[in-house]
Amino acid sequence: MIVLIGPMGAGKTTIAGLVAERLGMTVRDTDHDVEAAEGRPISEIFVDSGEAAFRELERTAVAAALATHEGVLAVGGGAVLDPATRDLLAGHDVVFLRVGLSESVKRVGLGTSRPLLLGNVRGRIKALLDERTPIYESVATLAVETDGRAPDEIADEIVTALAATA
Ligand SMILES: Nc1ncnc2c1ncn2[C@@H]1O[C@H](COP(=O)(O)OP(=O)(O)OP(=O)(O)O)[C@@H](O)[C@H]1O
Ligand SMILES: O=C(O)C1=C[C@@H](O)[C@@H](O)[C@H](O)C1
């Protein structure tokens, strides 16, 4: 499985589709899978059940996707915080999509209603980037810069880099 990880707004969903298209593969996205399984939006799961409950649902979604799907998987931005989820990803091609603070804020939008970003969106994203970047680095088998680059160019780089290591 080709797994895409990275912060909010890194382009996981966008790039997963483009990589899958290039390789003739199908795509899954754990954010979508969790929402479909729960029948409610992620923001509601966070508010009603809490982040820990969401991370458990996310782990189940990652495990199910890895067990049943062969293709490209976009994983929720915080999934790698969970050690058991990190273990599940071992042995797969894991691509870290890098994004800088300003670009992430721009892509997510200052008016976002994501529970983890409530209050000061830029400050919250900065804290998440600082906390998570070392984790993304440790899990990834390939890291790709996305700032100032078009999605098609990023997808091409990933496909070329994976072909070189296959
Ligand atoms: N390389 C890029 N350059 C400019 N805009 C981009 C790029 N990649 C994605 N975007 C835009 O940024 C926004 C977020 O992209 P996307 O939803 O793919 O990110 P994500 O990593 O899946 O985020 P999430 O945390 O919501 O799952 C979208 O509006 C998308 O069109
Ligand atoms: O970075 C995060 O913690 C999140 C990212 C999104 O993909 C969603 O999984 C959710 O909004 C949480």
Ligand SMILES: [Mg+2]
């Ligand atoms: Mg996404």
